[in-house]
Amino acid sequence: MTLPHNRANPCSPPQELLFVEHIDPAVIYRFDTRSSRPCEFCRELDPQFPQRRPLDQMVASSRKAIASAHLTEDGYVRHRMLELRRITSPAPLTAA
Numbered sequence: 001m002t003l004p005h006n007r008a009n010p011c012s013p014p015q016e017l018l019f020v021e022h023i024d025p026a027v028i029y030r031f032d033t034r035s036s037r038p039c040e041f042c043r044e045l046d047p048q049f050p051q052r053r054p055l056d057q058m059v060a061s062s063r064k065a066i067a068s069a070h071l072t073e074d075g076y077v078r079h080r081m082l083e084l085r086r087i088t089s090p091a092p093l094t095a096a
């Protein structure tokens with residue numbers, strides 16, 4: 001009696017390598033990220049700035065740090081909200 005030793009071993013490739021980032025690379029390549037920079041205005045005023053997606057932080061480097069210079073709609077909206085918040089609270093909080 002011989003044992004069946006020659007069973008095919010199912011060898012699956014490591015699937016984890018496919019899940020690297022949430023960000024769709026196709027979106028990034030639509031913009032030239034080398035001609036963009038983080039928005040100074042948002043970086044100063046938005047405590048959530050580091051949690052934004054990278055593209056939502058960026059403005060076109062040829063533009064001033066204004067809302068419409070943002071590369072994404074979400075970045076634009078967040079910039080506008082910061083502007084409005086500053087307008088509606090004219091007395092800035094002094095650093096504690």
Ligand SMILES: [Zn+2]
Binds near residue numbers: 041043066075
């Ligand atoms: Zn901004």
